[in-house]
Amino acid sequence: MELTSGWLLVVLGVVAVVAFVLLVLGYPRTRRRWLGGVSRGSEALVLTLTVLLFAGAALNDQYLFYVSWSDLLGSGASVSAAHVGGTARQAVEAKVKGPGLGPVQVPPVLPPLPQPGQRIQRYMVTGARSHVTAEVLVYLPPGYDPKAAKKYPVIMALHGLPGHPEGYFTGLHIDQTLDALVATHQMAPSVVVIPQINSPSSLDTECVDAPTAAGPKDETWLAHDVPTWTVTHFAVQTARTSWAAMGFSFGGWCAAMLGIRHPDVFAGSIVLEGYFRPDFSRAYDPITAGSAAARGYDLVRIVRADPPPIAMWVMASRSDSLSYPTTAEVLRYARPPMSVTSVLLKTGGHRVAIFLPFIRTSLTWLGQTLPGFRP
Incomplete structure (x- = not known):
């Protein structure tokens, strides 16, 4: 999947929606409070990171700061x-x-x-x-x-x-x-x-x-x-x-x-x-x-x-x-x-x-x- 591909935004958007739904509905449910707390915290973290990545990818699509994964990772250019x-x-x-x-x-x-x-x-x-x-x-x-x-x-x-x-x-x-x-x-x-x-x-x-x-x-x-x-x-x-x-x-x-x-x-x-x-x-x-x-x-x-x-x-x-x-x-x-x-x-x-x-x-x-x- 290319860095500037529209599919990257689709995938990040889907991940963000799934994380949001799981967080709101309280899944997965467990009788152990500590495990439920860890799950909620992980979902919140995934949601936050995904939203940030989505915003970054959208800006990159508009302004072309990075045009490929190798460019993002700092590969040298001839x-x-x-x-x-x-x-x-x-x-x-x-x-x-x-x-x-x-x-x-x-x-x-x-x-x-x-x-x-x-x-x-x-x-x-x-x-x-x-x-x-x-x-x-x-x-x-x-x-x-x-x-x-x-x-x-x-x-x-x-x-x-x-x-x-x-x-x-x-x-x-x-x-x-x-x-x-x-x-x-x-x-x-x-x-x-x-x-x-x-x-x-x-x-x-x-x-x-x-x-x-x-x-x-x-x-x-x-x-x-x-x-x-x-x-x-x-x-x-x-x-x-x-x-x-x-x-x-x-x-x-x-x-x-x-x-x-x-x-x-x-x-x-x-x-x-x-x-x-x-x-x-x-x-x-x-x-x-x-x-x-x-x-x-x-x-x-x-x-x-x-x-x-x-x-x-x-x-x-x-x-x-x-x-x-x-x-x-x-x-x-x-x-x-x-x-x-x-x-x-x-x-x-x-x-x-x-x-x-x-x-x-x-x-x-x-x-x-x-x-x-x-x-």
Whole structure:
């Protein structure tokens, strides 16, 4: 019986019902009180454990944390790496359509930091075009001085769902990884901007702009408002070769979407167990199937028809039914000027422990690939 099989839920459900009935009816009945007490206690324990296992299996079915028994038991997974499409140089030197960040007017004096001397700055930002209001965390490089002439490259880091910007520090420890790479001259000091990517935060918006006027405009928030706000608040570079989007799972999809649909802003994307078509929930699906909007957010279709000039680093597990199928399609169709470096695991579920070891690898790739991030 497979871990993600529906039969596992059926078996656990039947066991739970049987244990509940036996407990309520007081079976098995015996004249010895101590034996009856042991029986009731055992049934209660079985019922509790079965209910917990049922809940865990149901969540696993939904989110695919573990995709097999071997994955659950910690069996090692083989890794294969490959490169498809053009060279990184072709991706970063190709001409792009769109204004990029060049037209943004940088104020002669940047606003003061809300927490002077701190490496992590916290803001509530309202987008001028999207009208989204959400939290944005900013991680500053060592020695950052807004009054100095030095300008830094930018990583826009995008969280998963459910998720929050804080997770990049408490769970992924991107601060420690970046500091280590900078200290060993594997990457240039960088500003990391971590916005709340779905607004409202409880809604799985898939980072798209809802076609209706009343719907959230999360793509506009991420592709235009947050970059413009960053340029006008921090000493950062505006060339697209100094901007990269990075994300995992839901955030990985968003990072891929930003790079493929907005290569004039982002020359690089890091996609950790992400996917290349939006995966809306039943509660919210603003895009009509077959519509122009649906075609526009089908990144596989875009790559197949007209590959954008972007360098991507992607990681997925072949047994992950969420991230792998569309990742495989993109790898099949990528061609110049698009450049894709991939890391594929033979097995592994859709969870942090799978992609966590590759955060350093992907950031090292960024430091070797985009000119703005080279040490």
